[in-house]
Structure formats: structure tokens, C-alpha cells
Amino acid sequence: MDSKNDMRFTVEMTLGKLAKWLRILGFDTIYAADITGEKLIDAAKGRILLTRTKGIRDLKNAKERIFIASNHPFEQLQEVVSVLDIAKENIRPFSRCIQCNALIRLVEKNTVRGKVPDYIWETRDVFHTCSCCRKIYWSGSHVRRSRDIVRRLFK
Ligand SMILES: [Zn+2]
Numbered sequence: 001m002d003s004k005n006d007m008r009f010t011v012e013m014t015l016g017k018l019a020k021w022l023r024i025l026g027f028d029t030i031y032a033a034d035i036t037g038e039k040l041i042d043a044a045k046g047r048i049l050l051t052r053t054k055g056i057r058d059l060k061n062a063k064e065r066i067f068i069a070s071n072h073p074f075e076q077l078q079e080v081v082s083v084l085d086i087a088k089e090n091i092r093p094f095s096r097c098i099q100c101n102a103l104i105r106l107v108e109k110n111t112v113r114g115k116v117p118d119y120i121w122e123t124r125d126v127f128h129t130c131s132c133c134r135k136i137y138w139s140g141s142h143v144r145r146s147r148d149i150v151r152r153l154f155k
Contacts, residue, residue: 023096026093051066097131109125
């Protein structure tokens with residue numbers, strides 16, 4: 001069986017918030033925002049497909065399909081964690097870009113000067129950038145909120 005740390009997902013169009021949360025937890029997640037039918041199955045090759053569509057029978061190369069029942073993003077995340085028996089040790093929070101799914105890396109504070117608001121640059125010390133879309137991340141209220149959710153998820 002594959003290591004839980006290497007679980008990769010493809011998430012159906014209707015589950016955008018769930019896709020975002022999986023990226024926050026550090027999982028490689030394709031969000032199939034405008035992909036349906038055959039192409040969705042292709043995008044799930046070698047991945048776990050998360051779907052709200054009961055009709056998909058032919059999995060082709062997808063590893064597994066999980067039907068998500070809840071309408072609520074946090075409960076959807078709980079469903080995934082529960083079905084796959086994901087533990088806190090399996091996640092790597094804040095290691096991945098929420099926007100594009102690429103890994104983010106720590107950068108020197110000086111390199112982001114002028115690229116983030118002045119008050120942020122003056123009050124924060126730790127910055128990460130996305131290796132793909134170059135989005136800059138710093139710790140703030142959204143990170144605190146995310147930490148709370150991780151705590152609720154694995155309490
Ligand atoms: Zn990015």
C-alpha cells in the first residue's frame with residue numbers, strides 16, 4: 001500500500017473549497033474546475049477521485065473513488081480524512097500553494113520587499129513563495145484560522 005503522505009487527489013468541479021483545504025493540508029490536489037466526463041476521469045489517473053456524481057462507474061486509471069455526501073466543506077474534509085484514515089502525521093500543512101497546487105518554499109525576507117504591502121514587510125519575518133505562480137505567503141489571520149481547522153480535524 002502506498003504511503004499516506006503520497007496520496008494525490010483529483011477533485012470535482014463542485015468541491016472547490018474541499019480542494020483548497022486539501023492543498024492547505026499539503027496534499028497534491030488537482031481541482032477540476034472546468035473538467036467533466038471523460039476528461040475528468042483522465043485527470044484522475046493515478047489519483048484518488050473525490051466526486052459528488054454517483055454515475056461515474058468506469059474508473060479507468062483512477063486509484064479509487066470517494067463519494068462525498070456532505071454539502072459543508074469542513075464535513076467534506078472530515079469524510080476524506082475518515083475514509084482514508086489520514087492522521088495528523090500524514091499532513092504537511094502550508095507546504096503547497098492554495099492557488100496552483102505547486103510547492104512553496106521559504107525565501108529571504110529581503111527578496112519580497114516591495115512585493116508585499118509595506119506594513120506586512122515591516123511586521124512579518126517569515127515569507128514563502130510559490131515555485132510556480134510566484135504568489136507570496138506570510139503568516140497572518142488566515143494561517144491562524146487554518147491552524148484552528150487542522151486542530152478541530154485531528155482532535
Ligand atoms: Zn502557486
